[in-house]
Amino acid sequence: MTTELLFRDDAYLREATARVVAVHERGIELDRTIFYPQGGGQAGDVGTLVRASGERIPIADTRKGDGIDVVLHVPEALPRLVPGETVTLEIDWDRRYALMRLHTALHVMSCVVVAPVTGGNIAPDKARLDFDIDMSLLDAGKIERETNALISRGVDTETVWITDEELDARPELVKTMSVQPPRGAGRVRLLKIPGIDLQPCGGTHVRNIAEIGGIRVLRIRSEGRRNRRVEIALTN
Numbered sequence: 672m673t674t675e676l677l678f679r680d681d682a683y684l685r686e687a688t689a690r691v692v693a694v695h696e697r698g699i700e701l702d703r704t705i706f707y708p709q710g711g712g713q714a715g716d717v718g719t720l721v722r723a724s725g726e727r728i729p730i731a732d733t734r735k736g737d738g739i740d741v742v743l744h745v746p747e748a749l750p751r752l753v754p755g756e757t758v759t760l761e762i763d764w765d766r767r768y769a770l771m772r773l774h775t776a777l778h779v780m781s782c783v784v785v786a787p788v789t790g791g792n793i794a795p796d797k798a799r800l801d802f803d804i805d806m807s808l809l810d811a812g813k814i815e816r817e818t819n820a821l822i823s824r825g826v827d828t829e830t831v832w833i834t835d836e837e838l839d840a841r842p843e844l845v846k847t848m849s850v851q852p853p854r855g856a857g858r859v860r861l862l863k864i865p866g867i868d869l870q871p872c873g874g875t876h877v878r879n880i881a882e883i884g885g886i887r888v889l890r891i892r893s894e895g896r897r898n899r900r901v902e903i904a905l906t907n
C-alpha cells in the first residue's frame with residue numbers, strides 16, 4: 672500500500688501519528704510517514720515509533736519498498752506491532768536537519784561547479800558530489816568561497832511540480848546523470864532556489880539557504896577516469 676509522504680510537503684515535521692499497515696521481515700509499513708527513505712543519495716531517517724502503551728520501537732533505517740511511494744521502517748528488532756494500531760512517529764531531528772542542510776548545500780555547490788553530476792551522497796556529517804570534469808578546474812578554496820557567497824544570499828527554497836512532458840521538454844534541468852528523476856506518477860518534483868538552482872529532486876531541503884550556514888571542502892579526489900569527487904562538510 673502507498674505510504675503518504677508527509678515530509679514531501681513539510682520537511683520540518685518531527686512528530687506525527689500513523690496507522691500500522693503491515694509488519695514483515697523487511698520492515699514496518701505505515702499509512703503515512705515523516706521518515707525519509709534512502710534515495711537520491713540521501714541517507715534514510717532513523718528514529719522511534721511509540722506504541723499507545725508507551726513502548727518505544729527504535730527504527731534503525733528507512734528504505735523504499737516495492738512500488739511507488741511505499742516506505743519501509745526498518746526496526747532494530749522485529750516488534751510485536753499489530754496492523755491497524757496507531758503509533759507516534761519521532762525522527763532523529765538533529766540528524767535529519769544536518770542531512771537537510773548538507774543536501775541543500777549540494778544544490779548550491781552544483782551551480783558553482785558547472786559540470787555534469789555523475790553521483791552523490793549525503794550522510795549526516797558530510798556530503799559529496801561527483802563531477803565529470805577535469806581536475807585542473809577544481810579549486811577547493813574557490814568552490815568554498817563561491818558556494819558560501821551564494822548561501823549568504825539567504826533566499827527561500829520552493830517546491831515546484833511539473834508534468835513528465837514538461838520535464839522531457841527541458842532536459843537541461845537534469846544535471847545528475849546517475850539519478851534520473853522518478854517517473855511514472857505523471858509529475859516530477861523540483862527544488863527551486865530562486866536565482867541559483869532548479870532541478871528535479873525528491874529529497875528534504877531547508878526552507879531558507881541561510882540555514883546551511885556555510886560549507887568547507889574536505890577534499891577533492893579522482894574516482895576513476897571521468898569522476899572527480901568533491902566532499903564537503905558544514906562549518907558549524
Ligand SMILES: [Zn+2]
Pocket residue numbers: 774775778862872873874875876
Ligand atoms: Zn534535493
